[in-house]
Amino acid sequence: xxxxxxxxxxxxxxxxxxxxxxxxxxxxxxxxxxxxxxxxxxxxxxxxxxxxxxxxxxxxxxxxxxxxxxxxxxxxxxxxxxxxxxxxxxxxxxxxxxxxxxxxxxxxxxxxxxxxxxxxxxxxxxxxxxxxxxxxxxxxxxxxxxxxxxxxxxxxxxxxxxxxxxxxxxxxxxxxxxxxxxxxxxxxxxxxxxxxxxxxxxxxxxxxxxxxxxxxxxxxxxxxxxxxxxxxxxxxxxxxxxxxxxxxxxxxxxxxxxxxxxxxxxxxxxxxxxxxxxxxxxxxxxxxxxxxxxxxxxxxxxxxxxxxxxxxxxxxxxxxxxxxxxxxxxxxxxxxxxxxxxxxxxxxxxxxxxxxxxxxxxxxxxxxxxxxxxxxxxxxxxxxxxxxxxxxxxxxxxxxxxxxxxxxxxx
Amino acid sequence: xxxxxxxxxxxxxxxxxxxxxxxxxxxxxxxxxxxxxxxxxxxxxxxxxxxxxxxxxxxxxxxxxxxxxxxxxxxxxxxxxxxxxxxxxxxxxxxxxxxxxxxxxxxxxxxxxxxxxxxxxxxxxxxxxxxxxxxxxxxxxxxxxxxxxxxxxxxxxxxxxxxxxxxxxxxxxxxxxxxxxxxxxxxxxxxxxxxxxxxxxxxxxxxxxxxxxxxxxxxxxxxxxxxxxxxxxxxxxxxxxxxxxxxxxxxxxxxxxxxxxxxxxxxxxxxxxxxxxxxxxxxxxxxxxxxxxxxxxxxxxxxxxxxxxxxxxxxxxxxxxxxxxxxxxxxxxxxxxxxxxxxxxxxxxxxxxxxxxxxxxxxxxxxxxxxxxxxxxxxxxxxxxxxxxxxxxxxxxxxxxxxxxxxxxxx
Numbered sequence: 001x002x003x004x005x006x007x008x009x010x011x012x013x014x015x016x017x018x019x020x021x022x023x024x025x026x027x028x029x030x031x032x033x034x035x036x037x038x039x040x041x042x043x044x045x046x047x048x049x050x051x052x053x054x055x056x057x058x059x060x061x062x063x064x065x066x067x068x069x070x071x072x073x074x075x076x077x078x079x080x081x082x083x084x085x086x087x088x089x090x091x092x093x094x095x096x097x098x099x100x101x102x103x104x105x106x107x108x109x110x111x112x113x114x115x116x117x118x119x120x121x122x123x124x125x126x127x128x129x130x131x132x133x134x135x136x137x138x139x140x141x142x143x144x145x146x147x148x149x150x151x152x153x154x155x156x157x158x159x160x161x162x163x164x165x166x167x168x169x170x171x172x173x174x175x176x177x178x179x180x181x182x183x184x185x186x187x188x189x190x191x192x193x194x195x196x197x198x199x200x201x202x203x204x205x206x207x208x209x210x211x212x213x214x215x216x217x218x219x220x221x222x223x224x225x226x227x228x229x230x231x232x233x234x235x236x237x238x239x240x241x242x243x244x245x246x247x248x249x250x251x252x253x254x255x256x257x258x259x260x261x262x263x264x265x266x267x268x269x270x271x272x273x274x275x276x277x278x279x280x281x282x283x284x285x286x287x288x289x290x291x292x293x294x295x296x297x298x299x300x301x302x303x304x305x306x307x308x309x310x311x312x313x314x315x316x317x318x319x320x321x322x323x324x325x326x327x328x329x330x331x332x333x334x335x336x337x338x339x340x341x342x343x344x345x346x347x348x349x350x351x352x353x354x355x356x357x358x359x360x361x362x363x364x365x366x367x368x369x370x371x372x373x374x375x376x377x378x379x380x381x382x383x384x385x386x387x388x389x390x391x392x393x394x395x396x397x398x399x400x401x402x403x404x405x406x407x408x409x410x411x
Numbered sequence: 412x413x414x415x416x417x418x419x420x421x422x423x424x425x426x427x428x429x430x431x432x433x434x435x436x437x438x439x440x441x442x443x444x445x446x447x448x449x450x451x452x453x454x455x456x457x458x459x460x461x462x463x464x465x466x467x468x469x470x471x472x473x474x475x476x477x478x479x480x481x482x483x484x485x486x487x488x489x490x491x492x493x494x495x496x497x498x499x500x501x502x503x504x505x506x507x508x509x510x511x512x513x514x515x516x517x518x519x520x521x522x523x524x525x526x527x528x529x530x531x532x533x534x535x536x537x538x539x540x541x542x543x544x545x546x547x548x549x550x551x552x553x554x555x556x557x558x559x560x561x562x563x564x565x566x567x568x569x570x571x572x573x574x575x576x577x578x579x580x581x582x583x584x585x586x587x588x589x590x591x592x593x594x595x596x597x598x599x600x601x602x603x604x605x606x607x608x609x610x611x612x613x614x615x616x617x618x619x620x621x622x623x624x625x626x627x628x629x630x631x632x633x634x635x636x637x638x639x640x641x642x643x644x645x646x647x648x649x650x651x652x653x654x655x656x657x658x659x660x661x662x663x664x665x666x667x668x669x670x671x672x673x674x675x676x677x678x679x680x681x682x683x684x685x686x687x688x689x690x691x692x693x694x695x696x697x698x699x700x701x702x703x704x705x706x707x708x709x710x711x712x713x714x715x716x717x718x719x720x721x722x723x724x725x726x727x728x729x730x731x732x733x734x735x736x737x738x739x740x741x742x743x744x745x746x747x748x749x750x751x752x753x754x755x756x757x758x759x760x761x762x763x764x765x766x767x768x769x770x771x772x773x774x775x776x777x778x779x780x781x782x783x784x785x786x787x788x789x790x791x792x793x794x795x796x797x798x799x800x801x802x803x804x805x806x807x808x809x810x811x812x813x814x815x816x817x818x819x820x821x822x
Contacts, residue, residue, distance in 0.1 A: 008527070010680070200412060272424070
């Protein structure tokens with residue numbers, strides 16, 4: 001008798017971006033250079049101290065680390081939190097409130113598992129980071145979207161969040177990235193406080209994915225960090241902060257993340273989940289500890305590079321007829337409205353049928369970032385993770401590509 | 412309103428071994444040397460080629476790898492399978508049938524998720540590797556035990572497995588390690604075939620955790636590998652093999668594992684789960700690829716060291732009054748019967764109240780390896796992961812400790 005797969009397996013969401021991969025491969029096979037603006041894999045060199053640490057690791061046995069991560073890494077991360085004053089007027093973060101995970105991904109998995117039972121749900125601000133749904137699905141949970149839009153820079157409206165939570169009594173957490181992926185929106189201190197009040201009122205966890213914390217470009221934040229949920233007063237029971245070395249130190253492949261919570265019960269539950277998988281990667285933790293010592297000048301130069309890229313991309317996109325996007329305050333993504341009705345078809349067109357001087361662009365259709373069916377079909381997400389010359393060529397390709405797409409009768 | 416944790420969180424199984432950790436810490440604080448025979452963290456040096464690879468990694472950007480793992484690692488693993496003739500008379504394993512995971516742990520998580528929905532169950536041969544339960548619990552699934560015992564070396568009886576599956580219509584997989592943890596039992600080719608027939612009859616997946624494949628000590632297997640489920644005829648739809656660098660190359664902290672399956676639908680489902688967490692660790696995959704090139708002499712010397720340790724421990728334990736254990740054919744664990752009724756109390760006694768020349772021993776009470784309540788209370792698991800002098804001292808401590816424990820009125 002043939003064994004059958006679970007519904008969990010059959011219904012697992014496929015990555016909307018990966019569905020385009022065969023067409024990108026096809027473009028490459030035809031000899032085209034594809035500018036990858038579709039994923040958050042930066043071209044920026046990994047932190048110099050981190051790379052040196054990989055080469056310096058000299059333990060004779062690459063042994064398990066403690067399930068919660070090495071104490072020395074957790075100490076380094078607590079120091080990082082303190083020196084960036086993430087706690088604001090609250091108590092500094094203690095190393096025992098930090099649980100090291102396999103990337104921010106696993107921190108999200110554990111947090112959703114600790115908050116939600118089968119059939120419970122998480123609320124997300126859409127367009128949202130699609131993998132939130134992947135983790136929820138794996139755990140038998142649903143995603144409830146709170147739609148945001150470009151008219152106010154994809155801000156989260158606390159009153160609408162409250163209504164959404166009231167309408168979904170099985171919602172157990174509100175999960176939002178700030179600075180945001182895919183929108184680049186940064187929640188202000190005031191907005192974080194308002195959302196926190198709503199979460200407290202409804203008795204749900206407030207999970208803030210702060211992996212892009214340093215990627216902030218507005219005058220009042222420049223050179224600093226985005227407001228952190230760790231600074232919220234009286235939210236110790238509610239707040240979980242997700243973090244990672246991936247973007248900050250350009251080390252996506254290191255798979256070292258962590259969660260921070262002052263809720264000791266939630267921490268204990270996540271630790272039990274963590275014990276089941278034994279240990280985060282040991283050498284990568286050693287390297288992550290070194291990453292925290294990345295020279296400030298190197299960090300600043302990287303952020304400045306991203307800010308310059310953002311400026312080029314935002315002004316370039318808005319200069320294209322019919323294209324518009326808000327000026328994102330952080331991260332290295334943006335969501336742009338295009339003068340079309342099917343961005344899936346447009347992204348595929350760019351890969352399959354278009355080229356400019358032997359080059360084309362891969363973008364992420366934004367529909368995949370919405371839980372509401374049919375939403376975002378005129379939008380794309382763009383990750384400005386390439387250098388400025390490549391971005392400028394990409395802008396020309398998008399501009400000419402749109403014209404060609406429209407000429408072919410597509411709108 | 413305070414948010415509440417999920418039942419999933421509140422009911423998560425705590426590691427039975429970790430519960431003893433405070434007493435081990437206490438012993439160390441009292442100045443004692445604790446021989447750790449409680450966990451599978453070998454003292455053997457990590458593969459020399461693997462350590463060299465960590466230091467040689469020189470990519471400027473530690474980037475995401477493909478979600479299924481790098482092609483070069485999957486090619487190396489396919490070569491390893493071919494050169495060890497794991498496929499027997501079947502087709503060799505293809506790189507596209509290998510999915511690289513974060514340790515064997517994640518391979519188990521994905522496999523259970525692909526096989527089981529909420530409320531489904533997995534069947535395990537108890538005493539079993541406790542983390543199978545941890546993953547099942549995280550996914551909302553149950554564990555159904557099939558009890559095995561020392562009288563036949565903890566062998567799996569196919570007829571009893573069939574009865575167990577018949578009695579549990581929501582069972583979706585039988586998961587067994589071979590060579591076994593905690594028992595050290597190795598399933599013969601004939602036994603694998605019989606179990607496969609039972610799994611096929613009941614339409615359940617046959618998941619064989621082969622991470623200790625090279626750790627075989629019996630004459631007909633010595634210098635080779637344990638029989639693999641990959642060689643079973645007509646089981647392409649049913650078989651999933653779990654593997655890892657952790658034990659084979661003494662690299663537990665590298666967190667590189669993989670699953671192998673010829674079931675393309677199951678592979679596709681696991682790949683979707685894998686895409687959600689983006690990528691296994693990149694530098695560790697580079698090192699894992701080098702691990703496959705570990706000189707055969709080094710591998711053989713390690714296996715010979717474990718075999719010598721096994722011989723010392725098995726004969727030493729059976730020489731103690733009232734103690735008995737089968738001679739395990741593989742892995743580096745054994746389960747021993749002790750002349751007591753509460754091995755939890757005995758293990759704690761060794762750490763809290765006993766010492767011999769400033770030393771004591773930490774063992775794993777076997778109760779934690781049973782899903783049947785109350786089973787295994789007279790047993791301990793011992794991991795022979797220390798050198799022979801340390802093992803000989805540990806045997807004396809166990810022997811004297813048992814006498815002291817019994818003198819105090821404990822039996």
